[in-house]
Amino acid sequence: MADLTTNFAGITSPNPFWLASAPPTNMGSMVERAFDAGWGGAVWKTLGEPIVNVSSRLAAIDHGSNRMIGLNNIELITDRSLEVNLKEIAECKKKYPGHTVIISLMVESKREAWHEIVKKSQDTGADGFELNFGCPHGMSERGMGAAMGQVPEYTCMVTEWVKEVSDLPVIVKLTPNVTDIVPPARAAVRGGADALSLINTINSIIGVDIDTMIPFPNVNGMAAHGGYCGPAVKPIALNMVSELGRDGEVDVPISGIGGISNWKDAVEFLLLGANNVQVCTAVMHYGYRIIEDMLDGLNNYLDDKGFESVHDIIGKSVGRVTDWGNLDLNYDVVARVNNENCVKCNLCYIACEDGAHQCFSFDEQGYPVVDEPECVGCNLCALVCPAPGAISMVRIDEGGEKRTWKDMTSKS
Amino acid sequence: MPDYKTKLSTAEIEANFAEIDPKMTEAEALFEANRCLYCYDAPCTHACPTHIDVPSFIKKIASENLRGSARVIFDANPIGASCARVCPVEVLCEGACVENTLVEKPIQIARLQRYATDHAVEGDIDLFQIPESNGKTVGIIGSGPAGLSCATYLARLGYKVTVYEKRELAGGLDTYGMAEYKMSQKDSLDEVEMIGRMGVEFRLNTSVSPTKGHEEPRREKKLSNAGERNASLSVPSTQHTVVDQIAFSDLCDAHDAVFVAVGLGKTNDLGIPGEDNEGVFESLEFIGEVKKRAWHDVPLGRTIVVIGAGNTAVDVVTQSKRLGAEKVIMVYRRTRAEMSAFDYEYELAKSDAVEFIWQASPLEIVGNGRVEALRCKKNDGSLEVFEIRCDMIVKAIGQEKMTDFFGAVEIETDQKGRVVVDASMRTSLENVFAGGDCVNGGAEAVDASQAGKRAAAGIHKSLFGENVEFTGQGSSTKCP
Numbered sequence: 001m002a003d004l005t006t007n008f009a010g011i012t013s014p015n016p017f018w019l020a021s022a023p024p025t026n027m028g029s030m031v032e033r034a035f036d037a038g039w040g041g042a043v044w045k046t047l048g049e050p051i052v053n054v055s056s057r058l059a060a061i062d063h064g065s066n067r068m069i070g071l072n073n074i075e076l077i078t079d080r081s082l083e084v085n086l087k088e089i090a091e092c093k094k095k096y097p098g099h100t101v102i103i104s105l106m107v108e109s110k111r112e113a114w115h116e117i118v119k120k121s122q123d124t125g126a127d128g129f130e131l132n133f134g135c136p137h138g139m140s141e142r143g144m145g146a147a148m149g150q151v152p153e154y155t156c157m158v159t160e161w162v163k164e165v166s167d168l169p170v171i172v173k174l175t176p177n178v179t180d181i182v183p184p185a186r187a188a189v190r191g192g193a194d195a196l197s198l199i200n201t202i203n204s205i206i207g208v209d210i211d212t213m214i215p216f217p218n219v220n221g222m223a224a225h226g227g228y229c230g231p232a233v234k235p236i237a238l239n240m241v242s243e244l245g246r247d248g249e250v251d252v253p254i255s256g257i258g259g260i261s262n263w264k265d266a267v268e269f270l271l272l273g274a275n276n277v278q279v280c281t282a283v284m285h286y287g288y289r290i291i292e293d294m295l296d297g298l299n300n301y302l303d304d305k306g307f308e309s310v311h312d313i314i315g316k317s318v319g320r321v322t323d324w325g326n327l328d329l330n331y332d333v334v335a336r337v338n339n340e341n342c343v344k345c346n347l348c349y350i351a352c353e354d355g356a357h358q359c360f361s362f363d364e365q366g367y368p369v370v371d372e373p374e375c376v377g378c379n380l381c382a383l384v385c386p387a388p389g390a391i392s393m394v395r396i397d398e399g400g401e402k403r404t405w406k407d408m409t410s411k412s
Numbered sequence: 413m414p415d416y417k418t419k420l421s422t423a424e425i426e427a428n429f430a431e432i433d434p435k436m437t438e439a440e441a442l443f444e445a446n447r448c449l450y451c452y453d454a455p456c457t458h459a460c461p462t463h464i465d466v467p468s469f470i471k472k473i474a475s476e477n478l479r480g481s482a483r484v485i486f487d488a489n490p491i492g493a494s495c496a497r498v499c500p501v502e503v504l505c506e507g508a509c510v511e512n513t514l515v516e517k518p519i520q521i522a523r524l525q526r527y528a529t530d531h532a533v534e535g536d537i538d539l540f541q542i543p544e545s546n547g548k549t550v551g552i553i554g555s556g557p558a559g560l561s562c563a564t565y566l567a568r569l570g571y572k573v574t575v576y577e578k579r580e581l582a583g584g585l586d587t588y589g590m591a592e593y594k595m596s597q598k599d600s601l602d603e604v605e606m607i608g609r610m611g612v613e614f615r616l617n618t619s620v621s622p623t624k625g626h627e628e629p630r631r632e633k634k635l636s637n638a639g640e641r642n643a644s645l646s647v648p649s650t651q652h653t654v655v656d657q658i659a660f661s662d663l664c665d666a667h668d669a670v671f672v673a674v675g676l677g678k679t680n681d682l683g684i685p686g687e688d689n690e691g692v693f694e695s696l697e698f699i700g701e702v703k704k705r706a707w708h709d710v711p712l713g714r715t716i717v718v719i720g721a722g723n724t725a726v727d728v729v730t731q732s733k734r735l736g737a738e739k740v741i742m743v744y745r746r747t748r749a750e751m752s753a754f755d756y757e758y759e760l761a762k763s764d765a766v767e768f769i770w771q772a773s774p775l776e777i778v779g780n781g782r783v784e785a786l787r788c789k790k791n792d793g794s795l796e797v798f799e800i801r802c803d804m805i806v807k808a809i810g811q812e813k814m815t816d817f818f819g820a821v822e823i824e825t826d827q828k829g830r831v832v833v834d835a836s837m838r839t840s841l842e843n844v845f846a847g848g849d850c851v852n853g854g855a856e857a858v859d860a861s862q863a864g865k866r867a868a869a870g871i872h873k874s875l876f877g878e879n880v881e882f883t884g885q886g887s888s889t890k891c892p
Contacts, residue, residue: 346451350452350453386514
């Protein structure tokens with residue numbers, strides 16, 4: 001059994017799995033049930049001036065028979081009073097002292113407002129604050145959420161305001177709705193952030209009802225853009241996490257968020273530099289119980305790989321991400337078909353023919369054959385192949401000297 | 413009729429004859445359609461004799477384009493709704509599905525095909541535009557799968573098509589010869605009606621005689637006009653109907669071309685003593701009685717012996733059991749391994765508790781005016797002679813060829829009595845084409861459908877000199 005306890009910016013947790021600030025962390029009874037199920041921590045649903053929500057609020061995108069590969073919401077921060085939330089946080093922390101409770105905060109862009117809510121919240125026993133600079137819908141129209149996170153100067157300034165009065169570690173939650181994630185991250189660090197979390201949800205319109213012609217989710221015939229999350233956003237989140245992992249100025253821990261549905265997703269975030277992870281959509285889909293396999297799977301993985309602690313894998317893949325210009329142009333792979341596993345669906349053929357480099361033909365028995373000199377090693381055929389083991393990508397270069405685009409352009 | 417009466421109630425029999433593959437729910441259809449890999453140049457399409465673009469129609473179900481899905485199916489197979497129910501898909505499309513190889517669970521193509529075709533049939537959706545008349549008329553003899561298919565493609569080219577059917581309902585074996593738990597008469601007739609809406613005229617109760625001078629005075633005429641919901645198409649008549657006769661030569665004179673799709677004749681005789689005893693039936697006669705769904709009027713024995721081991725024989729034994737016969741025995745002169753019924757049909761018979769006697773040749777039907785037993789000789793080398801006590805015998809040893817008819821109208825047949833045609837399905841007579849069981853000697857409805865398609869192209873080439881290539885007419889191969 002590997003050690004799953006984590007130390008995140010001084011905050012210890014029984015495991016690296018926290019619930020993200022969202023409906024699953026709306027109130028004390030929910031967070032307590034989550035802890036009972038095995039979650040290591042919870043970021044409370046964002047506190048602030050209580051709001052009024054609309055109905056309906058959520059909509060999803062399905063793919064084939066898979067429901068909800070992406071989820072979109074227009075729900076705002078907590079609609080419960082600050083007093084009730086703080087009372088429940090204190091009770092929860094008293095009952096679960098070993099678990100992590102982080103208070104998510106969002107108030108208007110005024111120093112006094114931030115000072116006031118931080119002071120009111122920090123003697124609840126909570127372990128830290130997360131500043132919600134990421135919500136892309138609703139609150140951003142009021143100058144909060146993503147409206148702060150999209151302007152590095154505001155990000156830095158508000159972080160400083162919080163740090164002026166906070167006794168607890170401060171995590172700044174970043175919005176992905178920026179062209180480059182690095183400047184706001186650096187700004188938060190400059191402002192004194194003890195850690196970063198990302199990504200918040202992505203601006204989205206999830207779809208349109210083609211019968212009524214009203215986009216989803218329908219609020220009395222009208223719709224507004226929402227925040228997109230769920231399995232479909234994972235690659236975007238991984239990229240942003242890895243960019244911060246590679247950035248020399250961002251020297252604070254990162255809490256990885258975005259489409260994490262199982263232990264493998266979590267491992268990927270950890271490998272790319274996240275120090276722990278936060279989960280929401282998968283819990284909204286299947287309930288708190290998914291934590292059981294997340295813990296079990298992560299444990300087995302660490303044991304199988306010979307790691308004693310989850311800390312040992314953090315950032316292990318960061319060094320494997322580089323700029324395109326540093327990639328080895330001499331590395332050469334080609335596709336090979338293994339007939340014994342091929343089911344002759346011909347998807348490799350048509351994908352290569354219409355979507356790649358026309359290197360497939362057929363032998364007399366109807367098996368696809370790769371014209372290796374024409375194959376550029378793009379992987380597409382192997383990606384579309386439904387039969388395990390039917391297509392292998394095989395290295396054919398001699399493993400000689402590395403040659404990169406940067407080398408070539410610097411020499412000429 | 414045997415004296416035996418079934419002990420099963422109507423409700424019990426109805427339950428026994430419930431559809432063996434019921435219609436999918438929307439959830440089932442979407443799940444299954446999404447499971448399809450969308451193979452390119454797909455093996456299922458190759459395996460279908462009409463080359464329906466299976467991945468295409470399945471993906472249209474997944475995208476909830478059911479009308480488009482039905483169009484893809486009917487474009488390649490005008491009897492796609494019937495074939496969805498009666499095709500031996502285990503040895504055709506589903507047998508070829510790559511999911512068979514991958515997870516031993518082929519996509520349920522037949523049930524998906526039914527899901528899509530039901531949408532069009534139940535919604536009375538017309539999928540094809542029928543052009544202005546091209547001025548030519550074609551007469552089709554026989555309204556079974558081949559005739560319906562040929563009629564459809566010709567109608568789509570603007571021909572005025574008249575289908576001559578000697579029975580009171582159109583559809584041929586689709587209407588009269590399919591096991592009731594696979595497809596009801598209504599399903600077949602609904603499909604016929606859809607074809608009728610394309611302007612195809614069905615002259616029911618009209619038999620074609622090989623020579624002139626056989627005509628009886630016409631007393632009653634049943635005619636279904638295009639576009640009408642004619643009662644005769646959808647409601648089986650219980651009255652005795654009068655059959656019109658029309659001479660083959662008159663029919664040829666009345667049309668620019670003729671398509672002969674008469675199928676096969678009556679069930680072969682055994683050629684043994686006692687066949688005239690009461691209680692001896694032909695397989696198709698028995699199946700036809702079941703199709704009426706007047707369950708308690710179907711002739712039924714306490715112990716029924718069915719002679720033969722083809723798919724039709726299985727239809728007889730299973731339906732006998734389901735009607736309430738106490739004991740049903742299939743007698744076959746060869747071994748299990750040589751049985752011509754598909755494996756899954758044999759399994760179905762077994763699961764219906766049918767008994768089998770292999771390697772036994774019937775010698776005599778014993779009876780004194782009524783069947784009492786079947787006397788057989790073992791073919792396993794022992795030459796043992798034995799009797800099976802029974803009160804009903806059904807002959808299911810294949811159908812006769814209609815050689816007399818073809819001889820009389822001077823259409824060339826081969827040594828096996830099958831009509832000889834060229835690649836365009838043309839017979840030895842000018843502008844007379846043929847297809848279906850009378851040409852192939854007896855095959856599946858889907859094979860007849862393909863023959864009708866090819867004949868329609870042949871007729872068009874013959875009358876207009878134009879090559880037309882209907883969907884799935886030739887090879888479906890796309891990969892080089």
